[in-house]
Amino acid sequence: MPDRPEPVLDVRDLKTVFKTRTGEVHAVNSISFDLRPGELLGVVGESGSGKSVTMMSLIGLLPSPPAQIRGGTVTFEGRNLLTVPEADLRKIRGRRIGFVFQDPMTSLNPVFTVGDQIIEPIRKHMRLDRKAARARALELMQLVGIPDAARRLTDYPHQFSGGMRQRVMIAIALACDPDILIADEPTTALDVTIQAQILDLVHDLREKLGMAIVWITHDLGVIAGIADRVMVMYGGQVVEQAPVKELFARPRHPYTRALLKTIPSVRGARAPKLTVIEGQPPILGAAPEACSFRDRCPYRFAACDAANPPRFEVGPRHDAACFWNFDRDAPRDAAPAGEALNA
């Protein structure tokens, strides 16, 4: 892969807010990232960190109200997806950008056959006739490894297991040869062996089809196995972003460091208990004016209360949103002075 090809997707300063009865929820606070052709970007972060909301904002899948996109740009093929007309967006959804959702048990329509549901986008976007679309659906079902595909085409979702349904979801997402596949915790609802099968499958497909993939997960172990690059999210922001080896070798944000410590190690015989990250995730009532991780951070100092840290370049293609410089074990030069330290 050439070092820095043009990104297929470029997200700048995306802000998404939910208007609820009890006030606003700032679920996505100025998120920027890009995705390069053929790359697998892993996205990690605890529950509620805004992973799903970010991805759904990109292609207008959030119901509005309550969701409202407050700003930013999402550039795909030179156009801003946040401002293109709905009709054009529909030609991108499902055709150029495929989506696989968290819960395979509820994501398929129970009253249509699996075949119909795969055929639908093929007919709509590729304008194939019924027969050709059916052939394509069959091909896709074989591609995602559904045994006896020809017969199962006319089965309903409830006749499939969770793992098989997720394969169907992947087949739907891949139906029109998308440039980007966004997989939102596609394996969380599945047991470990099925999870491994799906991971293998995606690995294979990526090699075969060469699309860029965004893979959302809670599981850093999964990320280590498949991702090229990792983006760590916290409180609706990107706190660290780096190539996968770099991130595991030199984490530069306290949250990432804490996350890495929570992975149980198989080899390290002396790891008697799992570590937890103390404290609560932040409440997203307003756009952050200070570091949102500071309440749980062992490195907290005055600067953390004074401003929300921007993303600092900390290595090759590696940035972290923290005022603490782990290389020198001292505050960054750019850190605001803030109140006097009482450490």
Place this chain on the structure above:
Amino acid sequence: MLTFTLRRVLISIPTLLVIAFAIFMLLELAPGDPTAQLPLTIPPEVREQIRQSLGLGEPLPVRFGKWLIQFFWVEPLHIINGIFGTDFAEGAQRVLSWQTRSPVMDIVWQRMPQTLWVVGMSYIVGVAIALPIGIYSAYKQYSVFDQAGTFVSMIGYSVPPFFSGVLVIVIFSVKLGWFPSIYDTTHVVNDWDSFVVQLRQMIMPVMVLALQTTAQISRFMRASMLDNLGQDYVRTARAKGMSERSVVLRHTLRNSMIPVVTVIALGVPGIFGGAIITEQVFKVNGIGQLLITAIQANDLPMVQTLTFIFAILIVLFNLIADVLYGVLDPRIRYD
């Protein structure tokens, strides 16, 4: 599915027998005497003879048995005769009305068209209005349209037909004089003008009954749509790039219709019950009015038969609802 349907039909036979027995016993135990309305000058011996001639002298099980045979065997044969011109069971005793001494079923067949025109039409109109309202209210939840729909439904729910019926008569026939206040049953439709007359006399009763139906069904439709619009599969459909039309009218509606169809089917017998009142208000001489007059005249065979027809309708539409449920929802399998 076929075996399920057959099994359900077979199960409904004992159900109907039990209902038949219950109706028979209830009416038996009810006070009242078929000769009570005859002039007081008739001497007691003659009254007794009249009772005997009505078949009241025989013991109860015999009368019940006779009624069953007449109703389940002789009357269906007569229906077949009517359709195919055959002459089964020619000489057999039929269920006779005590008032008119003519076969009950013949009178029912005479009255049926009026009820079907008014009741059936109002149900169709009501459902046809309710479904789009429900769908659109759910799709635009909390919009002005939805709020207005909620308000009208509340009225439809809470105002009984005997009130709304009188109200529309006062407004549209008495004050405005647009429509006749009495339904003319003898009116024959044979050209455009008479059709218009028929339409005008149907509008008010249909409106009154349809208001109720619309209120109930549109609420159901709305709730069911709302339930489904929030489902994950709807998001999947959008993520596939489907048009809003397809998302709402294909993906969501198919799922939302499952409970609504059941409610619609189960509501059919109920609307016949509701017709009893509306027919009184608008003087439609349909089944409902027939029942009322039969009760007042102590015409037991007529009351028994009509009540039992209602019971059959309820059992039948329960069956239809179950079958439709299985047809619409692939997850339901009855084997």
